[in-house]
Amino acid sequence: MTAANLGFTTEFYESLFEVADGENIKTCLQCADCSGVCPFGYLMDFPPGRMIAWMRAGILDEMLDTDSVWMCVSCYACTEVCPKNIPLTPGLMTRAKEELLLAGNIPAELQSALEFSQRYGNPLGESPRKRAAWAEDLDFEVPIMRKAKRPVDVLWFVGDYASYHPRVQETTKAFAKLLHKLGIDFGILGPEENSDGDSQRLAGERGLFEMLAEKNGKAFGKYEFGEIITTDPHAYNAIKNEYPQLGIEYPVRHYTEFLAERIEEIKPLLKGKGDVKITYHDPCYLGRANGIYDAPRTLLEAIPGVELVEMSHNKTTSLCCGGGGGGMWLDGFQWEKGEVRLSDWRVKEAVTSEAEVMAVACPYEPPRFEDSTKTVSGADTLVISDILELLIEAIG
């Protein structure tokens, strides 16, 4: 062991204390529950437990020459099971990715998503001017704050995939219709909105996250609104848990909480369409990261004729779709490493549950799961729908 090796390990170790509850790392039992529960742990040179072991041995610098840390999809499964409450996902794994990124050890796919985020304010590389283009073919107007020039009750933070991805735009329009139907006074930022930056942060690009957060904070500061609502659990997580640390503090809720509160108002609008078996996939950033398990189920159960069935992994043990922590931009990399897709595993479980529909509540999911229904056997009739789409269908 040289002084340089030790220097890296020591600095890395000490930086972990800056994360909330970070000092818990000192109490790691080396039980390896974290590495065992990790969906990609078997493909990692340094799953969390081993990373801690090498850190204790003072030789963690060897991690810098490996790239399998990029398999981490920041799903919080390890953090959830750790008996010592060590913040493995936001602390250890994210810090490890930051170090890899600083060392220039970064997969090309991820690089372009980060460059796009920096340049265009969205990881898809789409024109920022077209951020609100999804609203153009609705038969009512979606107010854009800059033009509306008035205070609103709800500022809807639309998010990247919800704004630009053609499949997810369907969900976005469903939410717009629902807000319109319920007579909610709302507005969006349109081209002034930037990526929430949360997945970029969890992919190790803290500076980029801060830059994007500052831009959003500036836009929020220009307008008057009661609260922020978003359909994107990643944006929700960022605005709720991370932005306040940068002095950007606003009340924020995910749409499932917002609508569950109005369930008595919504129920009379819902017409049944016959019996249907639905299973619900808990998104990592709604479930494990933020503890929202009931609101989405309340909404689904309000639809007449719906029988809600659970998959074997549900709520705190939900399986990640593979899109978190940069996973959205690492499909090729993940495939090369393991020739598996986490979304396939999830869709297999949905098939086993005998549900006809898998309901979701995160914009990363419809495209990922729909791709999997095309390849997983027995999944060709499985319908992937965001809860919003199911609600709008039931309203008719």
Add this chain to the structure above:
Amino acid sequence: MANIVAIVKMVPDLVEELEINDEGTGLDRDWLRLIINEFDNHAIEQAILLKEREGGEVTVIAPETEGVEDMLFTTAAKGADRMIKLAGDFEEGVNNHALAHAFAETAKNHQPDLILTGVQANDDLDGPVGPLVAEYLGMPYIGYISGVTLEEGRAIVRKEYPGGLIGEMEVTLPAVLGIQAGEEPPRYVAISKVRQMMKTAEIAEAEISELDFSGGISAKRMYLPEAAERAEMIEGDEEEIAAKLISIFKEAGAL
């Protein structure tokens, strides 16, 4: 220890739709967003790879246009030693002849062993910049380069030809190279490093003589592609379509 100069420019970003100006002679620059020319970005990467491998200094020169400072600070974070922006009236767009004169004049002051630039750019109307700079400085030029090794007083370069052919050539220094691709793709630098550079690095400004547009072209009319009704859709099953195609080819004298 080579003295390497990369000459680069910002070009229209095609993520945004392009608009034609009121006169119909060029792009409406009010609507343009500019981005570093992708090939120039490869030239910067190649320059920095050479510096890391063989030592030396990298100077990056770019005309002053929207976004140029961010771009130069990013190159500083990648490892460039000196960043220079050409002070002049570039915002309205200038032809490559004028730009090459300005590049040549400034690059000369740095007594470069090697000048690297992108082999082409999406707004090259009057030929690429590289050969013009070489001409004005009386240096040799080789384009479509995807690898460079430096030796005493000369460089060995890999030149790409169509059809996957690669040529290896030797050129006497100083020389200008048009880079098709760096040996590695342009690297990523963490935003925190770029922000650090914004606080610590300095961008020098180079005064240039009056822009000399001579030799270039001036566009008379610029317009979006016009839809023409020249395509004929052939209907029928495979046999009928094939027969019809053959008669059309015969008529056109192609068969």
